[in-house]
Amino acid sequence: MIDITNNEIVLNDYMSFKNEPESGSLLFFCGTTRDNNLDKNVKYLEYETFEEMALIKLNEIRKFAISEWNLNRLEIIHRIGIVDISEISLLIIASSPHRNESFRAIEYVIDELKKSVPIWKKEFYVDGDAWIGSPDNPN
Amino acid sequence: MNIKIKFFGQHKEELNKSELNIVVDNNSNISDLVKILIKNEPKFSKFKSYAVAVNLNYENFEYILKNGDEVAIIPPVSGG
Numbered sequence: 001m002i003d004i005t006n007n008e009i010v011l012n013d014y015m016s017f018k019n020e021p022e023s024g025s026l027l028f029f030c031g032t033t034r035d036n037n038l039d040k041n042v043k044y045l046e047y048e049t050f051e052e053m054a055l056i057k058l059n060e061i062r063k064f065a066i067s068e069w070n071l072n073r074l075e076i077i078h079r080i081g082i083v084d085i086s087e088i089s090l091l092i093i094a095s096s097p098h099r100n101e102s103f104r105a106i107e108y109v110i111d112e113l114k115k116s117v118p119i120w121k122k123e124f125y126v127d128g129d130a131w132i133g134s135p136d137n138p139n
Numbered sequence: 140m141n142i143k144i145k146f147f148g149q150h151k152e153e154l155n156k157s158e159l160n161i162v163v164d165n166n167s168n169i170s171d172l173v174k175i176l177i178k179n180e181p182k183f184s185k186f187k188s189y190a191v192a193v194n195l196n197y198e199n200f201e202y203i204l205k206n207g208d209e210v211a212i213i214p215p216v217s218g219g
Contacts, residue, residue, distance in 0.1 A: 031219045047218070050147055050211055053195045054218075078218060090219050110219060116197070118211070119218030120148035131149040133217035135188050 001075045002058045004051055004119075009079050009088040020072035023095040027102040029110070031090035033083050037132070042123045047080040047089065050118040054078075057117045065094075065108055069101035076109060078119060089121075140165060140206035142172060148214040150189070154180050169193075169200040172210060189214050 011030065019026040033045050058076050066074050073095035083089050092109050094102040113119075121132050144159045151157050161175055169191050177184045190213040191198055197213075204210070 048148055049218075050145070050192075050213070053192060053211065056195055113218050114216065116216065117218050118147065118192075118213050118216055120214060121217045122148070131152075131214065131217070133215035134149050135215075 001077070002055060002062060003075075003077045004049055004054060004058075005077065005079055006081045007079070009077055009091050011088065011091070014075070014077075014091065014093060020095050022097060023072045024097055025099040025102045026073075026095045027093070027099070027106055029090075029092040029094075029106045030088045031110070032088055033085050035085045037123055040123070040125050042085065042125060044082055044084050044124050045089070046082050046122045046124070047078075048120045048122070049078075049080050051080075054118050058113070061109055061112045061117070065105045068108070069094075069096060069105040071096045071101060071105055074105065074109070076113075078113075078117075080119070140167070140204060140208075142204055142207075143209045144172070144176060145209065145211045147211070150183070150186060150212055150214055153182055153185075163204060167204050169198065169202050169204070169210070172204060173200070186214075 035042050062074050071094055075093040077091040079089050092106050094105045096102045123130055140163050142161050142163055146154055146157055163172055192211040192213055193202055193208050
């Protein structure tokens with residue numbers, strides 16, 4: 001499953017199931033919002049996306065990872081809009097016969113997401129704001 | 140040819156618009172489009188780091204445009 005949502009990502013909503021019978025590993029990765037970056041105190045973040053294209057890119061990433069690491073399940077959920085500190089902005093769930101495949105697949109998904117999926121975040125500070133990844137604020 | 144340009148993130152904010160329609164000559168490529176874009180929106184000249192997608196696919200600056208293409212200017216992405 002791929003999802004881009006304005007709603008809060010509640011981990012429990014995704015945990016009330018059994019793993020795939022062919023799997024021996026089930027990994028959850030949560031990317032959460034930090035209250036600091038580049039020596040600044042972050043109050044909250046806001047994510048924006050080009051959703052139509054982001055869904056295509058996420059599906060490409062998912063399809064490749066499932067095939068490359070023989071996954072039985074791979075879900076990628078990204079939140080957009082305003083996200084308060086400590087909340088989940090990204091959830092990746094991977095299920096595979098053995099743990100190595102899930103670990104490697106999740107790392108691949110995050111790395112690719114940060115390279116090619118049109119999602120942007122803006123940090124809000126006490127004294128201003130900044131788009132992350134812009135040349136003015138490299139990260 | 141009529142080309143629709145879409146802006147996101149810092150570009151959308153600084154230009155104060157999310158879309159712009161531009162007319163270009165036949166056989167224009169993305170680089171030609173950017174030159175016209177900067178004439179229309181001089182503020183865009185400050186942006187040096189971005190990618191371009193045409194009809195939802197990343198393309199390079201030599202891509203030859205077709206009438207009706209939708210060009211998305213993609214600022215450095217920062218999801219996660």
